[in-house]
Amino acid sequence: MAEFNLTVNGKQLSVDVDQNTPLLWVLRDHLKLVGTKYGCGIAQCGACTVHLNGNAVRSCQIPVSSVKDNEVTTIEGLSENGDHPVQQAWLEHDVPQCGYCQSGQIMTAAAFLKSNSNPSEEQIESAMNGNICRCGTYTRIKAAVKTASKNQIV
Amino acid sequence: MGRRSFIKSVSLAGGGLVIGFSWLGCGRGTEEAEKELGMQMPDEWFELNGYLKIGDNGIVTIYSPNPEIGQNVKTSMPMLVAEELDVDWNNVIVEQAPLNTEVFTRQIAGGSQSIRQGWESLRMAGATARQMLLTAAAAEWEVPVSELRVENGMISHSGSDRTIGYGEIAKAAVNVEVPEEVELKNNRDFKIIGTSRKNVDAKKIVTGQPLYGLDFYRDDMLTAMIIQPPAFGMEFKNMDAESAKEMPGIRDVFTINTYPDDMEKEWSDVGAFSQVVVVVGDSTWQVMQARKAIKVEWDLKPELVKEIEILEKSPALRDSGGLENSDIHYNLMAEVGSKKSEMIRKDGEPEAAFKNAAKVLERSYSCPYLAHNCMEPMNFFANVTGDKAELVGPIQTPEFAEKSINKRLGIDLENIDIQMTRMGGGFGRRLYGHFVIEAAVISQKMGKPIKLVYTREDDMTNGVYRPAYHVTYKAALDGNNNLTAFHVNAGGMSESPLFANRFPAGAIDNYLAESWTVDSNISIGAFRAPRSNFIAGAEQSFLDELAEEMGKDPIEFRLEMLERAKNDPVGENNDYDPARFAGVLELVRDKSGWGKGTSSQSRGVSAYYCHNSYVAQILDLTVENNEPIIDKVICAVDCGIVVNPDAAKNMVEGGTIDGIGHGLYSQLSFEDGIPQQSNFDTYRLIRHREAPKHIDVHFVDNGIDPTGLGEPPYPPVIGALANALYKATGKRIYKQPFISELQGDFKT
Numbered sequence: 038m039a040e041f042n043l044t045v046n047g048k049q050l051s052v053d054v055d056q057n058t059p060l061l062w063v064l065r066d067h068l069k070l071v072g073t074k075y076g077c078g079i080a081q082c083g084a085c086t087v088h089l090n091g092n093a094v095r096s097c098q099i100p101v102s103s104v105k106d107n108e109v110t111t112i113e114g115l116s117e118n119g120d121h122p123v124q125q126a127w128l129e130h131d132v133p134q135c136g137y138c139q140s141g142q143i144m145t146a147a148a149f150l151k152s153n154s155n156p157s158e159e160q161i162e163s164a165m166n167g168n169i170c171r172c173g174t175y176t177r178i179k180a181a182v183k184t185a186s187k188n189q190i191v
Numbered sequence: 192m193g194r195r196s197f198i199k200s201v202s203l204a205g206g207g208l209v210i211g212f213s214w215l216g217c218g219r220g221t222e223e224a225e226k227e228l229g230m231q232m233p234d235e236w237f238e239l240n241g242y243l244k245i246g247d248n249g250i251v252t253i254y255s256p257n258p259e260i261g262q263n264v265k266t267s268m269p270m271l272v273a274e275e276l277d278v279d280w281n282n283v284i285v286e287q288a289p290l291n292t293e294v295f296t297r298q299i300a301g302g303s304q305s306i307r308q309g310w311e312s313l314r315m316a317g318a319t320a321r322q323m324l325l326t327a328a329a330a331e332w333e334v335p336v337s338e339l340r341v342e343n344g345m346i347s348h349s350g351s352d353r354t355i356g357y358g359e360i361a362k363a364a365v366n367v368e369v370p371e372e373v374e375l376k377n378n379r380d381f382k383i384i385g386t387s388r389k390n391v392d393a394k395k396i397v398t399g400q401p402l403y404g405l406d407f408y409r410d411d412m413l414t415a416m417i418i419q420p421p422a423f424g425m426e427f428k429n430m431d432a433e434s435a436k437e438m439p440g441i442r443d444v445f446t447i448n449t450y451p452d453d454m455e456k457e458w459s460d461v462g463a464f465s466q467v468v469v470v471v472g473d474s475t476w477q478v479m480q481a482r483k484a485i486k487v488e489w490d491l492k493p494e495l496v497k498e499i500e501i502l503e504k505s506p507a508l509r510d511s512g513g514l515e516n517s518d519i520h521y522n523l524m525a526e527v528g529s530k531k532s533e534m535i536r537k538d539g540e541p542e543a544a545f546k547n548a549a550k551v552l553e554r555s556y557s558c559p560y561l562a563h564n565c566m567e568p569m570n571f572f573a574n575v576t577g578d579k580a581e582l583v584g585p586i587q588t589p590e591f592a593e594k595s596i597n598k599r600l601g602i603d604l605e606n607i608d609i610q611m612t613r614m615g616g617g618f619g620r621r622l623y624g625h626f627v628i629e630a631a632v633i634s635q636k637m638g639k640p641i642k643l644v645y646t647r648e649d650d651m652t653n654g655v656y657r658p659a660y661h662v663t664y665k666a667a668l669d670g671n672n673n674l675t676a677f678h679v680n681a682g683g684m685s686e687s688p689l690f691a692n693r694f695p696a697g698a699i700d701n702y703l704a705e706s707w708t709v710d711s712n713i714s715i716g717a718f719r720a721p722r723s724n725f726i727a728g729a730e731q732s733f734l735d736e737l738a739e740e741m742g743k744d745p746i747e748f749r750l751e752m753l754e755r756a757k758n759d760p761v762g763e764n765n766d767y768d769p770a771r772f773a774g775v776l777e778l779v780r781d782k783s784g785w786g787k788g789t790s791s792q793s794r795g796v797s798a799y800y801c802h803n804s805y806v807a808q809i810l811d812l813t814v815e816n817n818e819p820i821i822d823k824v825i826c827a828v829d830c831g832i833v834v835n836p837d838a839a840k841n842m843v844e845g846g847t848i849d850g851i852g853h854g855l856y857s858q859l860s861f862e863d864g865i866p867q868q869s870n871f872d873t874y875r876l877i878r879h880r881e882a883p884k885h886i887d888v889h890f891v892d893n894g895i896d897p898t899g900l901g902e903p904p905y906p907p908v909i910g911a912l913a914n915a916l917y918k919a920t921g922k923r924i925y926k927q928p929f930i931s932e933l934q935g936d937f938k939t
């Protein structure tokens with residue numbers, strides 16, 4: 038066990054955990070930020086996607102000791118009032134079914150749109166391909182990403 | 192004419208249960224609730240019946256009785272209550288009801304039945320409360336109820352300009368006797384039903400608020416995980432857990448027996464392994480690490496050894512040592528399925544017709560086991576203290592779980608409190624609540640609140656799987672290519688997928704349906720559209736091939752048969768309505784421009800009836816480098832009245848993608864009893880790129896009472912996919928998952 042200081046959603050937080058503990062479980066078990074989901078634990082499903090300095094990463098693959106002073110953003114911190122353009126587009130298209138995969142989908146989409154603000158359908162499909170939705174909301178996700186790309190404030 | 196109301200004056204609070212529960216160990220204050228909902232909370236609530244309460248400011252809380260697994264009942268069920276209550280949907284707060292068998296009937300998520308079976312009771316709950324509010328207002332103003340009108344929760348008197356809001360009269364309404372008869376609205380007066388309303392949990396979902404069982408934490412709660420046998424047919428022998436117990440944060444390691452032999456089981460008490468090793472500790476990661484340090488020895492189950500002796504005549508099973516193999520399953524199914532089986536239905540003289548046939552078309556189809564793979568793995572919170580049990584988590588059958596806990600732990604039913612969380616998928620997996628019992632047994636043993644958590648691997652390899660199935664179809668044609676007889680012989684690994692009375696039964700003079708099973712020790716259960724999820728695709732592929740053999744258009748061929756079933760049905764127990772069945776086929780034909788124009792796409796059609804609803808689909812695809820690229824699926828659906836159109840569309844889209852995904856890519860196979868796929872690196876699920884580019888959904892508008900949608904869109908699309916793949920490749924595919932056949936790497 039060791040103490041780690043993290044910057045999560047703009048706040049300085051410290052946890053006392055084993056250094057190999059994945060960021061995913063630090064967020065969920067220790068910081069009670071449960072919007073980041075566990076789906077597979079092996080980088081296959083994208084449910085655990087968070088931003089590390091703005092880039093989408095799989096938090097199940099990141100040992101807490103490697104986070105250092107990189108800034109972590111989770112779904113809870115994506116926007117102040119849940120009104121990030123991607124979140125708004127998700128509401129507009131009423132995307133979720135069970136909803137479990139959706140915070141990971143949103144985090145992937147938000148990071149993607151920062152790097153490509155006007156993507157083609159194929160680019161959206163490729164960018165989102167690592168995020169599984171067991172309920173099959175793929176067509177809505179694609180439509181929502183398109184809407185978000187139009188509405189985002191650049 | 193009024194209808195007898197079966198709404199009782201039982202309140203939820205009166206049942207001794209606390210409504211709602213707090214997440215993360217801290218209660219949600221009024222302020223947070225107001226911020227989150229964007230509405231002001233009342234000072235006082237008045238409960239008119241178990242389904243709803245009205246605040247003194249007119250805000251209404253409606254309890255959604257049934258478990259939410261993504262089928263969106265948490266929005267659509269309260270819509271039914273709100274409709275008859277006559278309130279503004281924007282003033283409605285929806286809360287998940289706890290299990291309460293006194294107030295609610297059938298708190299189950301299964302069989303696509305929530306809306307169908309709640310259609311009357313939920314509207315009745317709203318209408319009863321409305322009636323009570325009107326009675327109270329009439330008494331206050333000393334006017335007859337018949338002179339009052341309601342709109343959006345505001346009562347007005349036609350003879351004067353008096354008005355009063357529900358919030359102001361609710362206090363008086365509580366004391367009004369519950370009416371014995373109430374009137375329900377005419378369909379044409381619906382204001383909420385038939386309009387699209389957004390998912391009531393959407394904001395919480397997109398902002399990552401706690402909603403799911405796995406999100407539930409409580410102060411001083413421990414985390415528990417299991418270690419299960421590596422193979423079906425194995426059981427616990429002994430273990431060395433000494434070093435694991437010394438690891439940081441680990442509280443205990445022991446074994447539990449979830450279902451002792453003498454326990455009287457409920458329908459839902461199905462699980463792969465009764466005896467498992469349990470590791471309990473402070474946090475998930477610590478427990479995960481400790482699991483690796485435990486050395487467990489496993490043994491072949493003694494009953495298996497006995498079984499093998501009995502199965503002397505089944506060399507295939509014996510050769511595998513009682514530990515099962517998928518390739519042997521397929522061989523066994525083909526062998527058993529080629530024999531005469533148990534006759535389930537016979538019309539006319541099928542044997543004679545086959546003997547006299549000019550031509551016989553015979554084809555066999557099969558599919559593998561499937562794991563449900565709910566995105567949220569199995570989990571449950573339990574806090575068993577003395578003679579009380581508190582349970583929180585994702586379960587499709589809370590009522591059964593309550594009974595099982597009563598039997599397993601001896602806790603009185605009234606001391607068991609089950610709260611349902613939103614579920615990260617269900618698909619039938621969470622009908623089987625062994626994990627609820629496991630959690631309760633572990634909590635009792637520890638004397639502490641615990642959350643049982645399955646890893647993805649545990650979840651996938653500890654399944655209650657969709658069985659492997661096999662079916663052989665035969666059709667007899669006379670010299671003029673007329674269909675004279677039809678034979679279906681279906682079975683599977685311990686369950687048969689046959690529905691003997693479904694189409695095309697009723698449309699053919701000489702018809703024979705037979706059924707068989709092969710024993711297996713692999714646990715099976717319901718999976719989205721049980722049995723239909725395989726047999727629909729097989730049957731609809733066969734009909735496609737048969738139509739081609741007969742030189743007919745596949746839609747025309749089906750319509751002709753349905754016409755026959757409508758005008759002059761064969762047999763008595765046909766369980767579908769031929770006119771509604773034909774209706775979806777005609778709708779999809781017209782919407783797709785079937786048979787018109789030219790397209791670079793290859794098209795397949797399919798239609799099926801299950802769970803009281805009718806679905807027809809047309810699928811367009813191309814194949815490049817043996818990879819199908821699905822452009823479009825056009826769906827025609829008859830589920831009666833569509834309560835929440837956009838959400839219903841979402842459900843049809845999801846079911847369509849789910850069907851395609853599983854038919855095309857997914858399988859769970861076994862070697863020596865060991866599941867060969869245990870996570871998403873080896874178990875293939877459909878992904879964004881593979882999903883159809885477009886899905887069009889059309890509903891039949893017929894005003895018939897609503898039926899379900901969670902399951903019906905799934906089964907037929909597999910037939911449409913197979914038929915389109917044939918058009919594209921010239922090759923019929925008989926075995927799922929289709930991708931293995933397309934790419935020729937199917938192992939067996």
Ligand code: FES
Pocket residue numbers: 074075076077078079080081082083084085086095096097098
């Ligand atoms: S949980 Fe991290 S990718 Fe699945």
Ligand code: FES
Pocket residue numbers: 133134135136137138139169170171172173174261566615616
């Ligand atoms: S909405 Fe259920 S997994 Fe995506």
